[in-house]
Amino acid sequence: MKATVSKPETWKRILDFEIPEDTYAESFRTKLAEYQRRVQLPGFRAGKVPHTMIESRFGDAIKAEVIENLIERSYKDSCSEHKISPITEGKVSKLSAEAGKPVTFTIEAEIDPDIEIKGYDKLKVNPRPKKIKKGDVNKALDELRDRMAEYKDVERESRKGDFLTIEYQKVIIDGEEKKGISSPQYPIELGAGAIKDFDKGLAGSKAGGVVEVSIKFPGNYGDAELAGKRGDLTVLVTKVQEKIVPEVNAEFLKKLGDFASEEALREKIATDLQSRENERARNEAFNRAIDQLIDKNDIDIPPSRVQAYLDGVMEEAARYARPGQAQPSSEEIEQRYREPAIHAMKRHRIIDYIATQEKIKPTQEEVDAEIRKLADYYQQPFDQLKETLRQNGTVLRIRADLREAKTMNFLLGEMELIDEPE
Numbered sequence: 001m002k003a004t005v006s007k008p009e010t011w012k013r014i015l016d017f018e019i020p021e022d023t024y025a026e027s028f029r030t031k032l033a034e035y036q037r038r039v040q041l042p043g044f045r046a047g048k049v050p051h052t053m054i055e056s057r058f059g060d061a062i063k064a065e066v067i068e069n070l071i072e073r074s075y076k077d078s079c080s081e082h083k084i085s086p087i088t089e090g091k092v093s094k095l096s097a098e099a100g101k102p103v104t105f106t107i108e109a110e111i112d113p114d115i116e117i118k119g120y121d122k123l124k125v126n127p128r129p130k131k132i133k134k135g136d137v138n139k140a141l142d143e144l145r146d147r148m149a150e151y152k153d154v155e156r157e158s159r160k161g162d163f164l165t166i167e168y169q170k171v172i173i174d175g176e177e178k179k180g181i182s183s184p185q186y187p188i189e190l191g192a193g194a195i196k197d198f199d200k201g202l203a204g205s206k207a208g209g210v211v212e213v214s215i216k217f218p219g220n221y222g223d224a225e226l227a228g229k230r231g232d233l234t235v236l237v238t239k240v241q242e243k244i245v246p247e248v249n250a251e252f253l254k255k256l257g258d259f260a261s262e263e264a265l266r267e268k269i270a271t272d273l274q275s276r277e278n279e280r281a282r283n284e285a286f287n288r289a290i291d292q293l294i295d296k297n298d299i300d301i302p303p304s305r306v307q308a309y310l311d312g313v314m315e316e317a318a319r320y321a322r323p324g325q326a327q328p329s330s331e332e333i334e335q336r337y338r339e340p341a342i343h344a345m346k347r348h349r350i351i352d353y354i355a356t357q358e359k360i361k362p363t364q365e366e367v368d369a370e371i372r373k374l375a376d377y378y379q380q381p382f383d384q385l386k387e388t389l390r391q392n393g394t395v396l397r398i399r400a401d402l403r404e405a406k407t408m409n410f411l412l413g414e415m416e417l418i419d420e421p422e
Helices: 021-038 051-081 134-147 196-202 250-257 262-296 303-319 330-357 364-378 382-391 394-412
Strands: 002-009 012-019 091-096 103-110 150-153 163-173 210-216 230-244
Touching (some): 002 051, 012 051, 021 051, 051 091, 103 303, 134 262, 196 210, 250 262, 303 330, 330 394, 364 382
Antiparallel strands (some): 002 012, 012 103
């Protein structure tokens, strides 16, 4: 077998093969003998059918099978010899198998090209965390109180800020009644909706009351079948609830962790906010470092990698689409996601390169520590959870995440972060 390899692109390999005629002939004879041993024809004992009859009846099938085996074996051997690791199925072309001549063909494959990342040891990127202020703590405390709010049924007329549970009695869209329209699954907050006429029509309603509401759906409404159309709705209000936000008192502090005082709670909130801000700043600095390395280094991404990513986005869009929602076209998906896909793949290759060069990898103790956190959170036995995560592949993802985090620490080093908020 003779094989030559060309590299028209960093990510493409073209292998041209020439298999001597005698090699093909020998393989054909071997396959012909196999057929003779197992083929049974009327009038002949098993294994006694003449070669000439076998070749006459099965010659084309034998030839196709021999050529397929030669192509597969030649391709595999050449990839091994030339250290080619294809990421796609080889694409066969220019096949020629004329009698008395060598068998020739070409196989085109894509690979992940070798890369060399320069300058990662000379980056000057520092995290830029902001200092948490009193206003940030006030906002976080208000959000915490809001999440712990209770909802009390009221008999009065509804007003802005109330939460209404409703059922559609009749829905008419552009003069045509629509059946099977689902009622909202959760209570709606009066005054917070995107359709102001709907909020206005429900204001002043009471539990048990029926309200007629006329609205115009926005042109960008999520349901394409309703966007821009007029709706006349008959709505039954089944419940009106007032939202009661708790005061910061002893009962509230106890629910949150038995804090001794409001000040103690505020200090804990401030510390947590600052910790998250430090982490955000560190991640942002890491992303800036990666972007610098992308700008300074040539990294080619094989088209098949990008296409596989875009196909995955297309499948996800179809899987989670709401009924009636228009699906994005492949052109729209490509326009929106091609560049982010390429960037994400370059990022992955840079991290992998640096981690490999610097021999960065998590220890078993670090992996176990992450699993133990999950075990504590889900209140499961450590060994049992570890085995489950090992079997479903999650341990590999934990290792990859830790490897990336350690690579980030290597690139950024020990940066001075803010420990104490204002």
